[in-house]
Amino acid sequence: MSVAEAMRAQAFAKTPPPPYYAVIFSSRRTDGDRGYAEAADAMLRLAAQQPGFIGVESARGEDGVGITVSYWSDEAAIAAWRAHAQHALVREHGRTHWYEHFEVRIARVERAYAGPVLESP
Numbered sequence: 001m002s003v004a005e006a007m008r009a010q011a012f013a014k015t016p017p018p019p020y021y022a023v024i025f026s027s028r029r030t031d032g033d034r035g036y037a038e039a040a041d042a043m044l045r046l047a048a049q050q051p052g053f054i055g056v057e058s059a060r061g062e063d064g065v066g067i068t069v070s071y072w073s074d075e076a077a078i079a080a081w082r083a084h085a086q087h088a089l090v091r092e093h094g095r096t097h098w099y100e101h102f103e104v105r106i107a108r109v110e111r112a113y114a115g116p117v118l119e120s121p
Contacts, residue, residue: 013055013071018109020054021072027102029064036098039090046086052077064100071109078106 029036047053052073060066072078081087094102 011057012114013057013069015054015071015109015112018112020109021075021078022107022109023070023072023078024105024107025068025070025102026105027066027068028100029060029066030098030100031064034097036094039093043087043090046084047081050077050081050084052080075106 044056047056047070054071054073056068056070058066058068072081
């Protein structure tokens with residue numbers, strides 16, 4: 001199982017106690033794959049190798065709108081990932097080929113908690 005497959009199967013990132021940082025990438029995809037899935041898997045594998053990477057959660061609706069949240073130890077780790085040459089190339093390709101629109105937000109996580117998963121009757 002690849003790193004990307006393992007992270008997707010997990011559904012929720014295993015984050016440490018706060019504080020840590022979240023990069024929230026919201027996007028609307030263009031039609032067609034055009035190499036998107038392969039590039040996304042490659043970027044996930046690459047991000048997982050970067051110092052400060054904690055995990056990722058991602059979902060995309062049938063309407064093409066998706067949200068990916070990556071978690072990082074600090075702002076320096078986020079800046080290093082943004083400056084990574086291969087990530088920069090793929091990011092630029094995404095702007096011109098894969099996304100109709102996107103927004104990036106960076107937030108410091110101050111509190112985090114979870115609850116039980118309730119079973120349906």
